Amino acid sequence: TFRAKNLIFLHLDHNGLSQSLPIIRSLSLRELRLEHNAFENGIPEDFSLHSELELLSLHENELTGTVPESLGLLENLKTILVYGNKLDGTISSSLCTLKEYELNSLIVACPRADEDNS
Numbered sequence: 001t002f003r004a005k006n007l008i009f010l011h012l013d014h015n016g017l018s019q020s021l022p023i024i025r026s027l028s029l030r031e032l033r034l035e036h037n038a039f040e041n042g043i044p045e046d047f048s049l050h051s052e053l054e055l056l057s058l059h060e061n062e063l064t065g066t067v068p069e070s071l072g073l074l075e076n077l078k079t080i081l082v083y084g085n086k087l088d089g090t091i092s093s094s095l096c097t098l099k100e101y102e103l104n105s106l107i108v109a110c111p112r113a114d115e116d117n118s
Contacts, residue, residue, distance in 0.1 A: 013037070013057070021058070026050070033057040035081065043082075045070050053077055060084035069094050 004010075007026040011033040018038040029050045035057045042065030043058065054076050063085035071077065072094025080095070 009033075018062075020044075021063075024050075027052070029053055030076075031055045031057075034061070036060045038062055040064070042066070043068055043071075043087075047071060048073050050074065051076065055079045057081040058085065063087055065089075067091060067095065071095060 003025040005026060006028050007024075008028050009031045010024065010026075010029065011031070013033045014036045016037060017034070018040065020041045021034060021039050021044055023044060023046055024032070027050075030052050031054060032047070032050070033055070036059075039058070039061040040063065043063060045068050047053070047056065048068060048070035051074065053074050055078065056071070057079070059081040061084070063082070064087065066087060066089035067080070067082055069092035071080065072092055
């Protein structure tokens with residue numbers, strides 16, 4: 001667990017970090033950039049506790065599971081970057097409703113047309 005009461009930006013991208021995503025306790029966090037590491041397992045539900053979060057960048061890791069539906073509760077979230085992982089399932093409709101709160105980018109990887117899905 002990483003605690004920093006007034007932390008606003010946490011940029012730990014391109015550091016070769018691995019294992020599970022860290023649990024972060026900061027009510028002020030607006031940007032969380034953990035892309036281009038080797039994080040495994042799923043996206044923690046705890047990320048939905050960051051009510052001020054505007055940018056969540058988790059792309060290019062080894063994350064599995066689904067994008068938590070609870071992220072749809074983050075009214076300030078404008079950008080979610082999760083492509084380049086091993087995520088599966090569907091994107092929750094709660095994330096789609098963030099559009100009314102000005103969600104600018106939800107970027108996921110889609111299978112290419114020439115990939116065999118059988």
